[in-house]
Amino acid sequence: xxxxxxxxxxxxxxxxxxxDGLAVLHPSLSVYQIQADMTNALGCLDSLRRxxxxxxTTHLLVHATARALAANPAIHHLTAGSRCYRPTRVxxxxxxxxxxxxxxxxxxxxxxxxxxxxxxxxxxxxxxxxRQADHQLLAGLRRWGWLLPFGFMRRGFFRVMNRxxxxxxxxxxxxxxxxxxxxxxxxxxxxxxxxxxxGQVRSRVVVVDGQPAVRPMMDLTLSSDHxxxxxxxAAMFLSAVRTELESPRAELP
Numbered sequence: 001x002x003x004x005x006x007x008x009x010x011x012x013x014x015x016x017x018x019x020d021g022l023a024v025l026h027p028s029l030s031v032y033q034i035q036a037d038m039t040n041a042l043g044c045l046d047s048l049r050r051x052x053x054x055x056x057t058t059h060l061l062v063h064a065t066a067r068a069l070a071a072n073p074a075i076h077h078l079t080a081g082s083r084c085y086r087p088t089r090v091x092x093x094x095x096x097x098x099x100x101x102x103x104x105x106x107x108x109x110x111x112x113x114x115x116x117x118x119x120x121x122x123x124x125x126x127x128x129x130x131r132q133a134d135h136q137l138l139a140g141l142r143r144w145g146w147l148l149p150f151g152f153m154r155r156g157f158f159r160v161m162n163r164x165x166x167x168x169x170x171x172x173x174x175x176x177x178x179x180x181x182x183x184x185x186x187x188x189x190x191x192x193x194x195x196x197x198x199g200q201v202r203s204r205v206v207v208v209d210g211q212p213a214v215r216p217m218m219d220l221t222l223s224s225d226h227x228x229x230x231x232x233x234a235a236m237f238l239s240a241v242r243t244e245l246e247s248p249r250a251e252l253p
Contacts (some may be wrong), residue, residue, distance in 0.1 A: 013145025014138040020118040030203070030226040031186055034238040036245045038201050039214040047093040048116060057218070058179045061198045062108065062123075063116045064244035065177050066090045068237055071111035073235040078165060078174045078193050079225065085165045089113065091173035093192060096127050104134035105174045168192070184219040194224035194234075196241065218245070 013017070041060050048055045068074045069090045072116065077086045090112035093105040106126055148154050161167045172192040178185075184199040199219040206215050220241060224234055 002084045002219070012142050013115045014201065016151070017141045017145050018153055019034075020151050020171055021158050029182050029189065030229070030231070030234065030239060032224070032231070032234045033184065034220050034242055035076035036218050037206070038218050038245060038250045039083075040215055041245045042201070044116075053117045053120055054084050054124065055116050057198065057201060059120045059123065061117050061179060061241075062092055062094060062119050062177050062197070063109060064112035065175065065196055065199075066092055066108075066114070067244050068240035071176060071240055074238060075100050075229060075237055076174065077228060078168060079228045080163055080168050082163075082164060082167045085169075085174075090175070091169065093172040093176040094123060095176065097176035104130050105176060106130040106175055107170070109173075129238055133153055184221045186221060187223055191224050192225075193228045194222055194237075197221045197223070 020083060037058070043058060045055055045057065056068060067165065073086070077084050079085075089110045091107055092107045092111040093107050094108055096104055103128070106123060108114065108122060111119065114122070118194075148157060172190055176190070176192040176195040177197060177198075178187065179198045181200055183202065185197050187195050188193050197220070198220070201216045201218050203214050205212050206216045206217065207213070208215070220238060222234055222238055
């Protein structure tokens with residue numbers, strides 16, 4: 001078989017920094033999954049949209065996650081180096097589309113004190129700013145990344161910074177939320193204590209009161225740092241998120 005004649009190119013320094021950062025950020029990963037019945041959540045979403053709120057299931061998931069963490073303060077913490085940080089508010093990082101393989105995040109400070117409408121408005125307002133900041137960061141790395149020209153130097157930098165609570169909070173808050181256009185996805189936690197990924201809402205046959213029924217379902221996949229969360233904490237959190245999404249409310253606050 002002839003050798004493929006495709007071309008090769010050297011990675012620029014922005015790509016090298018990202019790769020070295022990913023090489024360092026590899027916490028002990030544990031994965032858990034649960035399904036949520038989105039019937040009531042979609043009803044709330046329709047109500048919000050009729051009221052002029054441009055909300056999506058992503059905003060509902062952020063709202064439910066923030067409330068679940070606020071209601072369970074014992075499992076809401078971030079471990080960095082030899083320190084365990086327990087915040088008084090829930091700062092959630094929301095993944096948004098960017099230009100690199102690692103998506104930029106928008107940190108919503110005090111998300112547990114926001115309504116769905118406020119989360120939707122804040123996301124729409126700040127997402128372009130987050131993308132611009134990510135573009136400027138990549139441009140800066142391409143221009144000045146050569147100041148640490150060797151991979152071991154960049155990885156050493158990330159190892160030191162990863163022990164800083166302030167650095168990790170700025171990078172991804174205490175927890176991260178993402179949605180994907182597939183049923184489910186497994187992702188790295190990066191610098192957060194965990195990442196909750198909501199899949200696409202699909203109609204499925206489930207058992208309701210002992211009878212088969214077709215309901216709109218969403219897979220919720222939690223990737224967590226096992227050094228921070230054990231199985232009990234993960235199960236408690238996922239159950240709380242599901243309860244928030246399935247609650248029969250006329251309209252979410």
